[in-house]
Amino acid sequence: xxxxxxxxxxxxxxxxxxxxxxxxxxxxxxxxxxxxxxxxxxxxxxxxxxxxxxxxxxxxxxxxxxxxxxxxxxxxxxxxxxxxxxxxxxxxxxxxxxxxxxxxxxxxxxxxxxxxxxxxxxxxxxxxxxxxxxxxxxxxxxxxxxxxxxxxxxxxxxxxxxxxxxxxxxxxxxxxxxxxxxxxxxxxxxxxxxxxxxxxxxxxxxxxxxxxxxxxxxxxxxxxxxxxxxxxxxxxxxxxxxxxxxxxxxxxxxxxxxxxxxxxxxxxxxxxxxxxxxxxxxxxxxxxxxxxxxxxxxxxxxxxxxxxxxxxxxxxxxxxxxxxxxxxxxxxxxxxxxxxxxxxxxxxxxxxxxxxxxxxxxxxxxxxxxxxxxxxxxxxxxxx
Amino acid sequence: xxxxxxxxxxxxxxxxxxxxxxxxxxxxxxxxxxxxxxxxxxxxxxxxxxxxxxxxxxxxxxxxxxxxxxxxxxxxxxxxxxxxxxxxxxxxxxxxxxxxxxxxxxxxxxxxxxxxxxxxxxxxxxxxxxxxxxxxxxxxxxxxxxxxxxxxxxxxxxxxxxxxxxxxxxxxxxxxxxxxxxxxxxxxxxxxxxxxxxxxxxxxxxxxxxxxxxxxxxxxxxxxxxxxxxxxxxxxxxxxxxxxxxxxxxxxxxxxxxxxxxxxxxxxxxxxxxxx
Ligand code: SF4
Numbered sequence: 001x002x003x004x005x006x007x008x009x010x011x012x013x014x015x016x017x018x019x020x021x022x023x024x025x026x027x028x029x030x031x032x033x034x035x036x037x038x039x040x041x042x043x044x045x046x047x048x049x050x051x052x053x054x055x056x057x058x059x060x061x062x063x064x065x066x067x068x069x070x071x072x073x074x075x076x077x078x079x080x081x082x083x084x085x086x087x088x089x090x091x092x093x094x095x096x097x098x099x100x101x102x103x104x105x106x107x108x109x110x111x112x113x114x115x116x117x118x119x120x121x122x123x124x125x126x127x128x129x130x131x132x133x134x135x136x137x138x139x140x141x142x143x144x145x146x147x148x149x150x151x152x153x154x155x156x157x158x159x160x161x162x163x164x165x166x167x168x169x170x171x172x173x174x175x176x177x178x179x180x181x182x183x184x185x186x187x188x189x190x191x192x193x194x195x196x197x198x199x200x201x202x203x204x205x206x207x208x209x210x211x212x213x214x215x216x217x218x219x220x221x222x223x224x225x226x227x228x229x230x231x232x233x234x235x236x237x238x239x240x241x242x243x244x245x246x247x248x249x250x251x252x253x254x255x256x257x258x259x260x261x262x263x264x265x266x267x268x269x270x271x272x273x274x275x276x277x278x279x280x281x282x283x284x285x286x287x288x289x290x291x292x293x294x295x296x297x298x299x300x301x302x303x304x305x306x307x308x309x310x311x312x313x314x315x316x317x318x319x320x321x322x323x324x325x326x327x328x329x330x331x332x333x334x335x336x337x338x339x340x341x342x343x344x345x346x347x348x349x350x351x352x353x354x355x356x357x358x359x360x361x362x363x364x365x366x367x368x369x370x371x372x373x374x375x376x377x378x379x380x381x382x383x384x
Numbered sequence: 385x386x387x388x389x390x391x392x393x394x395x396x397x398x399x400x401x402x403x404x405x406x407x408x409x410x411x412x413x414x415x416x417x418x419x420x421x422x423x424x425x426x427x428x429x430x431x432x433x434x435x436x437x438x439x440x441x442x443x444x445x446x447x448x449x450x451x452x453x454x455x456x457x458x459x460x461x462x463x464x465x466x467x468x469x470x471x472x473x474x475x476x477x478x479x480x481x482x483x484x485x486x487x488x489x490x491x492x493x494x495x496x497x498x499x500x501x502x503x504x505x506x507x508x509x510x511x512x513x514x515x516x517x518x519x520x521x522x523x524x525x526x527x528x529x530x531x532x533x534x535x536x537x538x539x540x541x542x543x544x545x546x547x548x549x550x551x552x553x554x555x556x557x558x559x560x561x562x563x564x565x566x567x568x569x570x571x572x573x574x575x576x577x578x579x580x581x582x583x584x585x586x587x588x589x590x591x592x593x594x595x596x597x598x599x600x601x602x603x604x605x606x607x608x609x610x611x612x613x614x615x616x617x618x619x620x621x622x623x624x625x626x627x628x629x630x631x632x633x634x635x636x637x638x639x640x641x642x643x644x645x646x647x648x649x650x651x652x653x654x655x656x657x658x659x660x
Contacts, residue, residue, distance in 0.1 A: 002656075031469045033461075052656040057468045057648075062494040066461035069454065073434075073465025076452065077473065081465065099455050226450040226466060227473050229429040233396070233445055235453035244399060245445060245453070 005053040009191045016151040016181040017042035020110055023158030024082050026195050030056035031081040033070035035063055038122045039178040040112040043084040064089035068096035071107045078225030084110035090129055097171050098137030099236045104169035108161045112181040115366030125178035126366035127289055127340040133173050134318050140256050142263035145173040145318040147288040151185045163198035168262055169220050179290040211241040219262035263319055272315035281310030283382045284332050286349055288314035290369055291338045298375035309379055325352040334358030334382035338375045340366050358382055394418045396448045407601020409560030409586030413507055416563055420570030431474045434463040436483035439514045440507040443478040457487030460495045463502050471645045481508040481522040485541055496550035496579045501643040503573040503580045509588035517591030524627040528595045545620040547581035548637050554580035555637035559608040578643040
């Protein structure tokens with residue numbers, strides 16, 4: 001490792017993709033496998049340049065199927081690992097995201113969203129993979145996904161994603177978008193000692209007593225790495241606490257609800273949102289990613305008219321802040337949900353308010369950010 | 385019969401009996417592998433087995449080493465992650481022809497091209513056994529499968545030629561009958577740094593033999609015995625396998641080329657190293 005090149009402490013003018021790469025390095029990521037795709041390639045480019053300085057391994061795989069499989073393999077070798085992609089590649093990664101969820105493999109997947117479906121809008125933005133993040137792989141599982149709105153947040157949330165992924169042993173997703181990835185802003189990288197990095201939950205006891213899938217109290221099991229002498233077996237089949245495949249209803253009942261509950265039961269510890277002026281708000285804008293930033297302009301316009309508008313900006317999108325949205329629902333005339341898709345997170349808001357208040361979607365099919373006046377109009381309409 | 389076989393400690397006894405059919409060649413391939421592990425002199429705590437999906441995909445579950453049973457076709461990229469993240473590991477991918485050559489074919493050629501330090505053992509039973517005997521990219525011309533009921537009209541891959549052309553530094557083919565020679569090749573592959581590839585032609589009485597009226601496992605074994613020609617150093621291009629034709633076996637390739645991790649780290653040390 002080159003001295004002083006691990007964490008580039010200081011103030012930078014940096015684009016979001018680079019900030020994401022720096023966040024990964026600061027979090028201790030030392031293995032990256034990826035496949036070129038716009039608008040995420042700059043992350044890979046930055047990593048390929050920076051990793052030799054910190055003794056990390058960068059490999060450009062033959063496709064996204066291989067990239068996702070490779071980061072799972074690297075994680076089982078005991079190394080923190082990451083990949084990055086955009087819509088089409090995210091679709092290809094889904095199967096092995098499922099393997100990651102099933103085998104409880106910590107790793108981070110960054111999706112710099114662009115407009116879809118299919119090849120869609122390769123070089124311009126969308127927020128259309130938010131539900132795919134939650135439901136993209138087959139079968140029942142829960143996932144953790146974060147949504148950054150700025151290069152600074154790309155740095156911070158990438159570190160957070162690594163920490164949550166290690167803490168709950170689940171692939172963690174950073175759901176960025178083309179605009180936050182490509183914009184350049186001030187990014188402050190703190191000194192090493194101020195960056196909180198959560199280590200792997202390691203088992204260090206005797207091999208004879210080790211049950212690789214026996215959970216701790218918080219439902220998360222302890223991990224070892226290949227090559228440490230524990231002779232583990234890890235499978236994508238339904239398995240028992242030993243890790244051995246058991247293909248029956250009873251084993252399924254023991255395993256799958258735990259995989260789901262380790263996130264659901266710890267949801268309050270995982271969930272983070274940023275609230276602004278929600279205490280006495282008449283209307284609340286709930287948004288995430290780049291759309292949250294456009295919303296602040298709309299809120300200014302509304303406030304000029306004397307409307308009290310609060311803001312709920314999602315930091316974690318999954319798990320969703322179900323309880324808090326329900327609490328707020330009884331206090332306000334309505335929620336406005338701007339997002340760059342034809343309606344995804346709005347369904348989650350509707351589910352959580354349980355009919356207690358109005359919910360208005362401000363949709364945008366992609367290719368551009370919202371016109372803040374559309375959001376402003378929706379805020380006004382709630383009070384009509 | 386309570387006596388323990390000296391090699392039993394390398395099997396997960398609590399997982400035996402295995403799921404394979406009587407007469408299947410997979411069991412003998414695993415016996416050879418276990419002997420090769422012993423003979424290799426490797427630290428077995430550093431040997432990792434990775435499988436994909438299918439009959440052969442279950443090997444990872446029976447061998448008492450660190451073992452990973454991954455998704456269909458993705459054993460090689462998973463193994464690539466393991467091998468590059470910890471170069472002290474010796475990673476063995478043990479999987480079937482459908483898994484490695486059809487759905488995973490792209491990964492095979494790229495791992496060989498890069499010369500990733502891993503041994504790939506491909507058990508070739510000429511079709512998809514676990515799902516009931518469907519045609520695949522290794523099914524010989526005219527052979528029958530459940531989805532080629534009138535015979536196969538797709539030209540199959542010649543696996544040793546494919547591996548060699550892609551850049552493997554060690555390529556061998558044996559049948560599940562060549563126990564001693566297969567063990568020796570496996571030992572050599574385990575000891576070799578870089579991408580090594582071993583194809584094992586394996587009887588599948590349940591699907592392939594039955595569909596093609598080739599008798600039971602023993603009959604298939606006898607056929608392979610009578611029809612394999614050992615030709616070390618033969619041109620892999622000349623080693624096509626037809627329906628019930630002669631099978632050229634042996635060690636085709638054994639060359640030296642630095643494995644990817646070594647090549648990469650040494651190369652980077654020259655360019656970036658001086659800044660350290
Ligand atoms: S189906 Fe064929 S390959 Fe599979 S276990 Fe049975 S005999 Fe072996």
